Amino acid sequence: MKAFTYERPATVQEAAKIVAERPNAKFIAGGTNLLDLMKLQVETPATLVDVNRLPLSQVEDTAEGGLRIGALVRNSDLAAHPRVRKDYAVLSRALLAGASGQLRNKATTAGNLLQRTRCFYFYDTSMPCNKREPGSGCAAIGGYNRIMAVLGASDQCIATNPSDMNVAMRALDATVETINPDGQTRSIAMADFHRLPGDTPQIETDLKKGELITAVTLPKPVEGTHIYRKVRDRASYAFATVSIAAVIASEGNGRVGSARLAFGGLAHKPWRVAAAEEALVRTGSADTAADAVLKGARGYGANDFKIPLTRRTLRAVVAQATRA
Structure with missing residues (x-):
């Protein structure tokens, strides 16, 4: 693991500003994916911005009858929340199907949204990967591609999104809430949050540099x-x-x-x-x-x-x- 600078901002806007202004800076919360990637030097951030102490850990009812889930709500807590179990059971079941109990206790809602692919070649820095190093090629095409995509892929990348939570969030028509360094907020439909690889597989989401996820909102429950x-x-x-x-x-x-x-x-x-x-x-x-x-x-x-x-x-x- 390479050396990095560590910051612990006091506000969401300060956190967003640090990541926006510093080259190769990353947010970190649970770190269940990012730290593994750093150990392998797939990710080599110069600055880690710890957001764990920010006030983003609440699960609240919305005026429309839905649910607002803070970015730092842990996967275990979300799966066990009474309203999630009652009204959004598909989300609870998806969360419990992921990883292990120990990881679910650390992993956050926002981190799960941003979970990176488990493509073998993305994790192996000795192999070409357009997602890790644009223009180097895709070793999975013609390689061992058992876990790879069969829909929405391109000649540049055939990786898949590994998250269970994301699939349930898409079925529930979730909306991702963010804030940028200027304090401006926006809402991104789950349908538009993740990008297909196209010619830029290294760009995985609709987030801009320094934009911080603050919450995920679910609409009112549907019967079924x-x-x-x-x-x-x-x-x-x-x-x-x-x-x-x-x-x-x-x-x-x-x-x-x-x-x-x-x-x-x-x-x-x-x-x-x-x-x-x-x-x-x-x-x-x-x-x-x-x-x-x-x-x-x-x-x-x-x-x-x-x-x-x-x-x-x-x-x-x-x-x-x-x-x-």
Whole structure:
């Protein structure tokens, strides 16, 4: 690990200003991802800005009937929160499916949003990676790509977003709140927060330099059965091969009244397709919905299996919801 400067600002605006003004500065909270990357010298920040003491750890009801989750709320606390368990169960289940108890006790809501890919080649500094070193190439294309994307990828990068929480947040239509060094705030729809790789895979989110996440807001709850199904290589402490966060309202006899479907393990961002949800409501057919989700899907050899696996997983989710 390389030497770095450590700062502990007193306000959110001060934190944002330090990161905006100093070259190669990073925010740190739980550090469950960043510290690993620093040890491997994938990330080599010159300054770490510790935001743990900022007043961003509250979970509060909103006037609209939703929930506002502070950026520093720990994953374990969020999963156990009474309102999350009651009204946003898909989020609680997704959080509990991630990592380990020890990591969930440290990891934060904002940190989970910003979690970086687990691509083998991104972590291996001896290999080319356009995300780590733009222009160097993508070793995963033509390499061992079992965990890589089948949707939304590009010739520059086929990595996936590793977060379970992000998939549930996308299904729930979450909004990310931020503040910049000038004190200006903005709200970013979860649909727009993460970027597809395109020609700039090193740019992963819509955040600007120095912009600090302060909270995530959920709209009022929607009716339906909340399901988070995660297919992985082992029962715990593993990233999703394919995952689905679903809120499905059943009308009985296999009919679907409404559906929200977000997919993990398939793309550079949580994947949600409105046409798939509409198809499921219209036809009740998981296969018809899967056709819409998988439109344009492409495997790269070792990950070809993700395409039929997504279809089978969606069938299981719909069957569970419609018999509940």
